[in-house]
Amino acid sequence: MVPELISFETCPFVQRSLITLLHKNVEFDITYIDLENKPEWFLKISPFGKVPVLKVGDHVLFESAVINEYLDEIYPPSIHPPEPLEKAVNRAWIEFSSALNMDMFGWAMAKTEEDFKAKREKMTENIAKLEAKLGDGPYFNGESFALVDTAFAPFFMRLAILEERHPAGILTAAPKCRKWGEALLSLEEVQNSVVPDLSEKFIQYMVNKETYMSSLLR
Numbered sequence: 001m002v003p004e005l006i007s008f009e010t011c012p013f014v015q016r017s018l019i020t021l022l023h024k025n026v027e028f029d030i031t032y033i034d035l036e037n038k039p040e041w042f043l044k045i046s047p048f049g050k051v052p053v054l055k056v057g058d059h060v061l062f063e064s065a066v067i068n069e070y071l072d073e074i075y076p077p078s079i080h081p082p083e084p085l086e087k088a089v090n091r092a093w094i095e096f097s098s099a100l101n102m103d104m105f106g107w108a109m110a111k112t113e114e115d116f117k118a119k120r121e122k123m124t125e126n127i128a129k130l131e132a133k134l135g136d137g138p139y140f141n142g143e144s145f146a147l148v149d150t151a152f153a154p155f156f157m158r159l160a161i162l163e164e165r166h167p168a169g170i171l172t173a174a175p176k177c178r179k180w181g182e183a184l185l186s187l188e189e190v191q192n193s194v195v196p197d198l199s200e201k202f203i204q205y206m207v208n209k210e211t212y213m214s215s216l217l218r
């Protein structure tokens, strides 16, 4: 059965599932919706009204971490640690990656200089926690690319887009994160997991919302 991924073009959570699907070379369909104008059929099937949603026959899966574990189980070989404790640690950091995504979104969307600085501070503190957890790489668990890497790649991609237009040196004090991010962004499955004009769309979204950062872009 070919799974169908319901997506929004710039969503970092959908991107996690796309990376997993591409990494595993899975055949899938993709349907894009406009989140500012959610179709009725989508609201009927998506309990939180959020993407990603994965349709598998008559079943509807939601929450990117759950979708990714399902994909990992049915399309071997697994890229999640088999050992329960290591797996639990990976799940915990996948949850952390969601918080980091929201920190970055909050920073990019802040309307005032004060809020912008506060959000940047919070994100930097969380990056320092991640830095303290990382080993020698190149990936989160070491040599092997894992689901936890798919969860963080969208964060590093959007941070790179922002840094290009507003060099803030966010990863200057986090060299392990910087190296890890570079390793992730060099992967084909990561590069192919987004629309080609993600950068323009992401920046345009900030400009349209008249965020503080959009006034700083070069």
Ligand SMILES: N[C@@H](CCC(=O)N[C@@H](CS)C(=O)NCC(=O)O)C(=O)O
Pocket (backbone or CB within 6 Å): 008, 010, 011, 012, 013, 014, 035, 049, 050, 051, 052, 062, 063, 064, 065, 098
């Ligand atoms: N915890 C969810 C978060 C998904 C999420 O926040 N998706 C956003 C788009 S990036 C969404 O659908 N937002 C629509 C809304 O909140 O109305 C997951 O990991 O799947």
